[in-house]
Each structure stands twice: as C-alpha cells, then as structure tokens.
Amino acid sequence: xxxxxxxxxxxxxxxxxxxxxxxxxxxxxxxxxxxxxxxxxxxxxxxxxxxxxxxxxxxxxxxxxxxxxxxxxxxxxxxxxxxxxxxxxxxxxxxxxxxxxxxxxxxxxxxx
Amino acid sequence: xxxxxxxxxxxxxxxxxxxxxxxxxxxxxxxxxxxxxxxxxxxxxxxxxxxxxxxxxxxxxxxxxxxxxxxxxxxxxxxxxxxxxxxxxxxxxxxxxxxxxxxxxxxxxxxxxxxxxxxxxxxxxxxxxxxxxxxxxxxxxxxxxxxxxxxxxxxxxxxxxxxxxxxxxxxxxxxxxxxxxxxxxxxxxxxxxxxxxxxxxxxxxxxxxxxxxxxx
Amino acid sequence: xxxxxxxxxxxxxxxxxxxxxxxxxxxxxxxxxxxxxxxxxxxxxxxxxxxxxxxxxxxxxxxxxxxxxxxxxxxxxxxxxxxxxxxxxxxxxxxxxxxxxxxxxxxxxxxxxxxxxxxxxxxxxxxxxxxxxxxxxxxxxxxxxxxxxxxxxxxxxxxxxxxxxxxxxxxxxxxxxxxxxxxxxxxxxxxxxxxxxxxxxxxxxxxxxxxxxxxxxxxxxxxxxxxxxxxxxxxxxxxxxxxxxxxxxxxxxxxxxxxxxxxxxxxxxxxxxxxxxxxxxxxxxxxxxxxxxxxxxxxxxxxxxxxxxxxxxxxxxxxxxxxxxxxxxxxxxxxxxxxxxxxxxxxxxxxxxxxxxxxxxxxxxxxxxxxxxxxxxxxxxxxxxxxxxxxxxxxxxxxxxxxxxxxxxxxxxxxxxxxxxxxxxxxxxxxxxxxxxxxxxxxxxxxxxxxxxxxxxxxxxxxxxxxxxxxxxxxxxxxxxxxxxxxxxxxxxxxxxxxxxxxxxxxxxxxxxxxxxxxxxxxxxxxxxxxxxxxxxxxxxxxxxxxxxxxxxxxxxxxxxxxxxxxxxxxxxxxxxxxxxxxxxxxxxxxxxxxxxxxxxxxxxxxxxxxxxxxxxxxxx
Numbered sequence: 001x002x003x004x005x006x007x008x009x010x011x012x013x014x015x016x017x018x019x020x021x022x023x024x025x026x027x028x029x030x031x032x033x034x035x036x037x038x039x040x041x042x043x044x045x046x047x048x049x050x051x052x053x054x055x056x057x058x059x060x061x062x063x064x065x066x067x068x069x070x071x072x073x074x075x076x077x078x079x080x081x082x083x084x085x086x087x088x089x090x091x092x093x094x095x096x097x098x099x100x101x102x103x104x105x106x107x108x109x110x111x112x
Numbered sequence: 113x114x115x116x117x118x119x120x121x122x123x124x125x126x127x128x129x130x131x132x133x134x135x136x137x138x139x140x141x142x143x144x145x146x147x148x149x150x151x152x153x154x155x156x157x158x159x160x161x162x163x164x165x166x167x168x169x170x171x172x173x174x175x176x177x178x179x180x181x182x183x184x185x186x187x188x189x190x191x192x193x194x195x196x197x198x199x200x201x202x203x204x205x206x207x208x209x210x211x212x213x214x215x216x217x218x219x220x221x222x223x224x225x226x227x228x229x230x231x232x233x234x235x236x237x238x239x240x241x242x243x244x245x246x247x248x249x250x251x252x253x254x255x256x257x258x259x260x261x262x263x264x265x266x267x268x269x270x271x272x273x274x275x276x277x278x279x280x281x282x283x284x285x286x287x288x289x290x291x292x293x294x295x296x297x298x299x300x301x302x303x304x305x306x307x308x309x310x311x312x313x314x315x316x317x318x319x320x321x322x323x324x325x326x327x328x
Numbered sequence: 329x330x331x332x333x334x335x336x337x338x339x340x341x342x343x344x345x346x347x348x349x350x351x352x353x354x355x356x357x358x359x360x361x362x363x364x365x366x367x368x369x370x371x372x373x374x375x376x377x378x379x380x381x382x383x384x385x386x387x388x389x390x391x392x393x394x395x396x397x398x399x400x401x402x403x404x405x406x407x408x409x410x411x412x413x414x415x416x417x418x419x420x421x422x423x424x425x426x427x428x429x430x431x432x433x434x435x436x437x438x439x440x441x442x443x444x445x446x447x448x449x450x451x452x453x454x455x456x457x458x459x460x461x462x463x464x465x466x467x468x469x470x471x472x473x474x475x476x477x478x479x480x481x482x483x484x485x486x487x488x489x490x491x492x493x494x495x496x497x498x499x500x501x502x503x504x505x506x507x508x509x510x511x512x513x514x515x516x517x518x519x520x521x522x523x524x525x526x527x528x529x530x531x532x533x534x535x536x537x538x539x540x541x542x543x544x545x546x547x548x549x550x551x552x553x554x555x556x557x558x559x560x561x562x563x564x565x566x567x568x569x570x571x572x573x574x575x576x577x578x579x580x581x582x583x584x585x586x587x588x589x590x591x592x593x594x595x596x597x598x599x600x601x602x603x604x605x606x607x608x609x610x611x612x613x614x615x616x617x618x619x620x621x622x623x624x625x626x627x628x629x630x631x632x633x634x635x636x637x638x639x640x641x642x643x644x645x646x647x648x649x650x651x652x653x654x655x656x657x658x659x660x661x662x663x664x665x666x667x668x669x670x671x672x673x674x675x676x677x678x679x680x681x682x683x684x685x686x687x688x689x690x691x692x693x694x695x696x697x698x699x700x701x702x703x704x705x706x707x708x709x710x711x712x713x714x715x716x717x718x719x720x721x722x723x724x725x726x727x728x729x730x731x732x733x734x735x736x737x738x739x740x741x742x743x744x745x746x747x748x749x750x751x752x753x754x755x756x757x758x759x760x761x762x763x764x765x766x767x768x769x770x771x772x773x774x775x776x777x778x779x780x781x782x783x784x785x786x787x788x789x790x791x792x793x794x795x796x797x798x799x800x801x802x803x804x805x806x807x808x809x810x811x812x813x814x815x816x817x818x819x820x821x822x823x824x825x826x827x828x829x830x831x832x833x834x835x836x837x838x839x840x841x842x843x844x845x846x847x848x849x850x851x852x853x854x855x856x857x858x859x860x861x862x863x864x865x866x867x868x869x870x871x872x873x874x875x876x877x878x879x880x881x882x883x884x885x886x887x888x889x890x891x892x893x894x895x896x897x898x899x900x901x902x903x904x905x906x907x908x909x910x911x912x913x914x915x916x917x918x919x920x921x922x923x924x925x926x927x928x929x930x931x932x933x934x935x936x937x938x939x940x941x942x943x944x945x946x947x948x949x
Contacts (some may be wrong), residue, residue: 025204027205027208030208031204033201037200037201037247038197038198048320049186054324055116056322057321060320067309067312071200074204075305076198076302084142084147085146085150089146089150090154092154092157092158093154093157096157099547101259103583104168106642107573107579109168109171139518142515142516142904144512144516151511151512154543155545158546159546163581170572170573170574173571174571188379226900250562257563257572260563261563269818269885279940
C-alpha cells in the first residue's frame with residue numbers, strides 16, 4: 001500500500017471496464033485450464049488409492065494448492081487484473097493460514 | 113445474505129454505471145463493487161479458515177463411530193468435485209461470452225453453471241441423507257459435528273451462488289442488464305470461483321487425506 | 329438526544345427531491361450518510377444510557393458487603409449485558425456514527441460507496457441490539473460474560489446465551505457490511521488530490537478499523553455459530569463429554585476479541601489526532617509516524633490474542649511468545665502518545681471542551697496502557713487474571729480512552745452536524761465531573777484486584793476488607809452518571825438557542841470545515857481540489873518569511889458550501905425502503921432458531937424478497 005500505488009491516477013487503460021485488462025484468456029484456453037484442473041483432480045483421487053503416509057499428504061496438499069492457485073489466477077483472473085485486488089485477497093489468505101496454523105500448533109494438533 | 117447485498121450493492125448506488133462499475137469515477141480507477149467483492153472474499157477466507165481449522169482440530173479425535181472411513185464414498189464425492197470444477201469452467205465461459213456480448217451463449221453457460229451447482233448441492237443432500245442413515249448424526253461425535261457444519265456452510269454458499277446465477281439469467285431475459293453485462297457476470301463469477309476453491313481445500317482435507325479411526 | 333435539534337439542512341433548498349428527504353418518515357428510508365451517522369449516534373447514546381444504568385446497578389450491589397439487592401443470577405445477567413451493550417452497542421456504533429458522518433466529508437465525497445448498504449448496516453445493528461435486549465422478556469438475558477466462555481455458555485440452562493450468539497451474529501452482519509463499505513469509500517471515493525498521505529488521521533484510523541473488522545469478524549462469526557449450534561441443534565464443538573475442546577472457543581473469541589480492542593480504541597485515537605492540532609494551532613507532529621503506528625497497531629493486534637489465555641496452560645513457549653508480542657504492541661502506541669505530546673509542545677493551546685476531552689483521553693489511556701503492559705509479564709498476569717485489576721485496566725482504555733475520545737469528538741463536531749455549539753461552561757463541568765468520577769470508580773479497582781477481589785462475583789463478605797474501596801468506586805460511578813446528566817442538559821439547553829450556522833467555529837484544518845454547518849445533502853457544491861495535508865488550513869493561512877502565520881485573503885474560507893444556485897445536476901442516490909426491510913428479516917431468523925423454525929422461514933423470505941427489491945430498484949427517479 002505504498003503511496004504511489006494507491007494515489008488517485010485514473011489512467012485510461014485502468015479506467016476501462018474497471019481496471020480489468022482485456023488480456024483475458026480465450027474460451028479455448030479456459031477449456032484447456034479446465035482440463036488441467038480435471039487431470040490434477042484425477043491424480044489426487046488416484047493417489048489417495050495407491051500411496052499412503054506422509055508422501056500422500058504432501059502430494060495432496062501440494063496439488064490442492066496448485067489447483068487453488070490456478071483457479072484464482074486464471075478463472076478469477078487475478079493474474080491479469082490490477083495488482084491491488086490480489087493484495088487484498090493474498091492478505092486474507094495469508095492471515096487466515098498464519099493465524100489458524102498457530103491455533104492448531106497451540107492445540108498440539110501436529111504432535112498427535 | 114451479506115454477500116448478496118454486496119453483490120448488488122454497487123450496481124445502482126453511488127451513481128455508478130453498471131457496465132464499467134463506475135470505474136472512471138473512483139480515486140484508484142478500480143470499481144467500487146469489484147473492490148468490495150475482493151475485500152469480501154478476503155474476509156471469507158477467515159470464515160472458512162476458522163471452519164476448516166475447527167475440523168482439523170477435531171480430526172481423528174471422535175471417541176465413537178461412525179468414523180470418516182466408515183461412511184465416505186470417495187468415488188461418489190469425486191464425481192461431485194468434478195461437477196463443481198466443471199461449473200467453474202462454464203462460469204468463465206459465460207463471462208467470456210458476456211465480454212463478446214454473445215448474450216444467448218452467456219445465458220446458456222450461466223444456466224449450465226447453475227445446473228451444475230444444483231447437481232452438486234443435490235449430491236450433498238443425498239450424501240448427508242445416506243450418512244445419516246448410516247448412523248452419523250450432527251450430535252453423534254465430533255466428526256459428525258464438524259463435517260456437517262463445515263460442508264453445510266459450503267453448501268449454503270453454493271446455494272446462494274445458484275440463486276444469484278438464476279437471478280442473473282432472469283434479469284438478462286427480462287432485459288434488465290446493461291448492454292455490456294460482463295460486469296455483473298464477472299462479480300458473481302468471482303464469488304462462484306471462490307466457493308469452488310474452498311471446495312478444493314475441503315475435498316483434500318476432509319475426504320482425500322485419510323483419517324485413521326482411534327483404534328488404527 | 330440529538331434528534332431534539334435535528335432538522336433537515338436548510339441550505340441547498342434547490343435540491344428538493346420528489347422522494348421525501350425530510351420529515352419524520354424520511355429517517356426510515358434515508359441513504360444519506362449524514363442522517364445514518366446521526367441515527368447511529370442517537371441509538372448508541374440510548375444504549376449508553378441503558379448500559380450505564382446496568383453499571384449503576386452493579387456498583388450499587390457492590391457498594392456494601394453481603395448485599396442482597398441483586399440475586400447472583402440477576403447479577404450475572406446485568407454484568408454480561410453491561411459488557412455486551414458497552415462494547416457492541418455503544419462504542420462500536422458510536423465510532424460508526426463518526427465514521428459515517430465524517431469520512432465522506434473529510435475525503436471530499438458526496439456519500440459512501442454503497443449508500444443503501446450503509447442504511448442496511450444501521451438497521452441491522454438496531455434490530456440486532458433490540459433482539460439481544462428482547463431476551464429480558466423472553467426467558468432471561470445472556471449471563472455468561474461478554475466473552476461467553478464455553479462450556480459455561482453452552483450448558484447454561486437459560487436461553488440467554490442463545491440470544492447472545494444470535495444477536496451478535498446479527499450485529500456482526502451489520503459491522504461486516506459497514507466495514508467493507510467504509511473501506512471501499514476511503515480507498516475509492518477521495519476527492520481529486522486527496523492522496524492517501526493527505527488523508528486526515530481520523531480517516532486513516534477509520535480505514536484500519538474497517539480492515540480489522542473485515543478480517544476479525546468472520547472468525548467470531550464461526551465461533552458464535554458453533555456456540556449457537558451447540559446450544560440449539562446438539563452439535564459437540566465445546567462438549568467435553570464427546571471430546572470437544574472449550575479452548576477452541578477462547579481461541580476463536582480472542583482471535584476476534586483482541587483486534588476488537590483496537591477496533592474500539594483507534595477511532596478515539598483518530599478523533600484526538602484531529603482535535604489536538606486544531607486547539608494547539610500546530611500541525612500534528614509526525615503525521616506519518618501516527619499513521620504508520622496506527623497501521624502497526626492494527627497488524628500486531630492480530631498477533632497477541634493468546635495473552636488473554638495465559639492462565640489456560642498453553643505452555644511456556646507460547647506464553648513467552650505472546651508476552652513478547654504484547655509488550656511490542658506498546659511501542660507503536662507509545663509512539664502516538666509522544667506525537668500528541670510533541671504536538672502540544674509550544675502550541676498556542678486553547679483549553680476548549682474538545683481539547684480537555686482529548687487531553688483526558690491521552691492521560692487516562694496512558695494509565696490503562698501501562699497496566700496493560702503489566703499483563704504482558706506472564707507471572708504477573710497469573711495473579712491479575714480474572715481480578716478487578718483487569719476490570720480497572722480495560723475501563724481505563726475503553727472508558728478513559730474510547731469514551732472520553734468519543735465525547736471529545738461530539739463536542740468538536742457538534743457545530744458541524746447541528747449548526748450550533750454545545751455550551752462551553754456545561755461542557756467543562758461535564759468533563760471535570762466525569763474525570764473525577766471515572767478515576768474514583770476505576771482507580772480503586774487496581775487496589776481491589778491486587779487484594780484479590782475477583783470478577784463476576786455478585787457480592788463479597790465484610791471480613792475480606794474490600795468494603796472501603798468498593799464504596800469509593802460506587803460513589804465514583806454515580807458521579808459519572810451525574811456528568812452524563814450534565815451532558816444531556818447541555819444538549820437540551822443548547823438546542824433551544826438559535827443556530828449560528830458557523831461553518832468553521834474552531835478554525836479547523838481539514839476540509840469538512842469548508843462546507844456549511846450543517847452540510848447540504850450533497851456535502852460540497854463543488855468537490856474540492858486537495859493540494860496538501862490539512863488542506864483547509866493552507867487555504868486560510870500562509871507563512872511569512874519569518875515563519876509566522878498570516879491569513880490568506882480572499883477566496884479562502886467557507887464558500888465552498890451551498891450557494892443558492894449550487895447543487896444543480898448533482899446526482900444523489902434516492903431513499904429506499906429495502907435496507908430496513910432486509911434488516912428486519914434478520915431478527916426473525918434469530919427468533920426462528922431460538923423458538924419456532926417457521927419464524928426463520930419468514931425471516932429468510934423477507935431477506936430474500938428485500939434483496940430482490942433492492943437489486944431491481946431503479947437507480948434514479
């Protein structure tokens with residue numbers, strides 16, 4: 001939230017359609033992204049039947065984070081949008097993750 | 113409820129124009145409604161964060177069954193997950209159509225999204241019912257309590273999203289949307305995708321990561 | 329109180345809209361941020377009287393040992409309602425009143441970003457507060473303390489804590505909607521040239537508070553739902569018999585509860601940061617430091633919640649970490665104190681009533697802040713936990729800090745809102761009686777606490793030797809009540825004097841003083857172009873070569889307000905019925921969960937219909 005970035009400066013490219021750049025993916029790209037998401041989900045499900053233990057948990061969490069990021073960046077187009085939206089959302093996600101990890105640590109969940 | 117109000121709040125207020133969300137009138141160049149939506153979604157992260165961590169806190173601590181492994185039907189829920197994921201795809205296709213002002217296709221995709229959402233919620237109702245008949249009630253154990261409340265909150269969010277999607281289709285058919293309907297479609301889309309990413313986390317944390325029963 | 333003297337602004341009479349914006353009924357449909365601000369203020373003040381009366385009952389009960397005026401059960405309900413009222417129904421909405429009224433004026437906007445949502449927030453707050461108070465007639469008020477610790481709150485056989493959970497959920501919806509609305513307003517609705525670092529400190533504190541609300545309320549929302557579900561539909565979240573962990577409630581509550589402390593105090597910090605420079609005739613010392621320490625307080629405020637839980641056995645590592653973070657948060661707070669002091673240093677000080685309250689806020693808050701630092705010392709905290717020492721501390725920050733600051737703000741902005749000043753003589757009388765009464769009430773509680781008097785006990789035996797200081801404390805409480813009567817008298821008397829319509833009675837620095845008092849519906853006939861921090865001051869004064877202030881002639885002061893022909897073609901949002909209708913559905917949902925489910929159905933239908941009406945409402949006439 002530095003001074004320069006939140007200053008009033010309605011520059012023409014930002015003003016169009018509410019700060020959304022037009023570089024949205026085409027329907028074809030959307031379908032491709034959808035297919036990737038489906039594939040990752042299929043891997044998740046397959047993994048849950050084949051492997052176990054810590055490796056499975058690590059893999060599943062990684063895949064979930066990847067899927068989460070793909071949807072946020074492409075479908076919610078944060079990747080193409082004004083950075084300031086992303087800042088708010090990342091603040092929310094980061095705060096939630098930090099606070100609740102501490103709560104779970106204080107409750108000794110990871111020592112079980 | 114809060115989300116619905118925010119959703120529509122900016123559409124007419126403050127002299128904003130729907131198509132551009134009044135963007136050129138704001139200090140930052142960002143439309144009020146979209147900024148409000150992202151702030152709302154950021155605060156929703158804390159809501160689901162609290163719910164998911166409640167689930168994690170009590171994960172595997174139920175003193176009596178049924179335990180997750182006794183009731184979960186992973187293939188069934190996997191299909192549900194694919195359905196919700198697909199609805200996110202149809203949602204962006206609706207937005208893409210709206211941006212091209214292809215109104216007919218936009219309505220079709222919005223309707224498809226709503227139908228996929230309904231399939232998901234219907235699946236959840238069926239799932240809840242069958243778990244209930246297998247002896248897992250809200251009050252049975254900590255698993256029942258945390259599972260129903262977490263997934264129930266998510267289900268309510270999906271339901272609100274379905275209502276908004278259907279309203280959007282209705283308003284479009286009644287010709288009450290602006291000529292460029294992409295802004296409201298984009299806003300409802302943001303909400304819809306958020307509900308989808310919450311499910312991505314829930315599906316992994318609740319269903320896929322195995323929870324041993326205390327004996328194992 | 330305020331409604332006595334409220335009339336619609338007479339300036340800008342050209343801007344009569346077909347949909348009534350004046351008259352009694354217009355208050356129910358208004359979307360004007362100024363009217364909503366006044367509604368917030370009046371409602372919060374009424375709740376202040378109610379919560380204050382509850383405090384007087386508490387102090388009367390404790391004024392002598394083995395008192396039987398109140399039963400233990402009644403006492404539990406009264407102290408719980410006192411806490412809930414003062415925090416959720418007084419300080420928060422009173423701050424909301426100031427934010428609503430002033431933020432658009434201070435940033436040079438015509439209204440908030442979402443005017444109808446703003447109205448919805450107010451009505452949801454009013455109905456939520458009334459919902460909680462209806463519990464007195466429907467089976468008993470909440471009785472588990474304002475923090476509602478489980479499992480006491482889940483197993484209590486009376487219905488009180490269900491009202492607590494459902495009621496606070498409703499006021500939480502109000503606050504969340506308001507928070508997002510005002511945050512977007514500050515970020516997006518600033519006048520040209522009003523960059524972030526030209527915002528008045530009050531607006532900055534407003535933004536920090538709204539972000540704190542937006543990020544902390546969802547957490548307590550989950551906690552309250554879990555509490556409500558445990559009580560009403562048989563879940564096991566805090567049910568120890570099924571393995572539930574009551575500490576989860578404490579985590580969820582204090583994850584919200586500690587940011588809440590800053591939600592309560594930062595508005596007062598913002599108010600006195602406006603008052604002190606005006607009455608010292610100096611710019612605020614270290615504006616950026618004050619702003620950044622406000623942001624730092626907000627941020628660190630999320631990392632100290634477990635200091636409320638030192639005595640629960642979190643372990644030495646956790647206790648040490650949270651002790652350190654608690655000590656650290658004193659640093660940005662101290663920075664602010666020194667900035668205010670440096671602003672006063674060598675200032676041309678006028679001790680008008682707002683200034684007295686501002687100085688009172690600083691001094692009383694320092695005492696509360698210092699006793700707060702003693703809580704960060706974990707072994708010391710073990711001794712203080714659940715004693716009157718904590719009561720003393722929290723009242724020094726929330727009454728000595730927040731309430732004094734809010735009263736200062738009322739005296740300061742009263743002429744802007746109502747076009748007439750409050751009396752100075754009575755104002756100063758109010759201040760000195762309140763200061764004396766406040767210190768007599770809460771000062772002795774430090775001693776009582778360290779002598780071992782514990783909170784939430786409805787009486788104490790004479791043999792404990794606690795009687796004397798309790799009597800001093802009770803006397804002080806009635807002095808506070810007297811001072812509030814003086815304030816009410818001041819309001820009534822001043823409302824009978826003719827209005828002066830002074831636009832700039834205090835020689836102010838910020839742009840809300842540029843427009844007329846009271847401001848026209850559209851705030852500014854022409855949106856001001858902002859060139860500097862304290863823009864209005866720089867329009868009035870310049871410095872000569874020797875650095876002395878000289879008034880700028882011509883074209884300076886308060887003409888930006890309403891000319892007779894001003895205000896043409898300014899689009900203002902129309903009044904709407906839908907916010908109040910949507911909000912009316914919320915208490916029905918609450919009663920539905922507590923009593924009969926069909927009521928909840930009715931409430932849901934009402935909310936749904938209202939939101940459709942809302943969405944389909946045409947934007948202009």
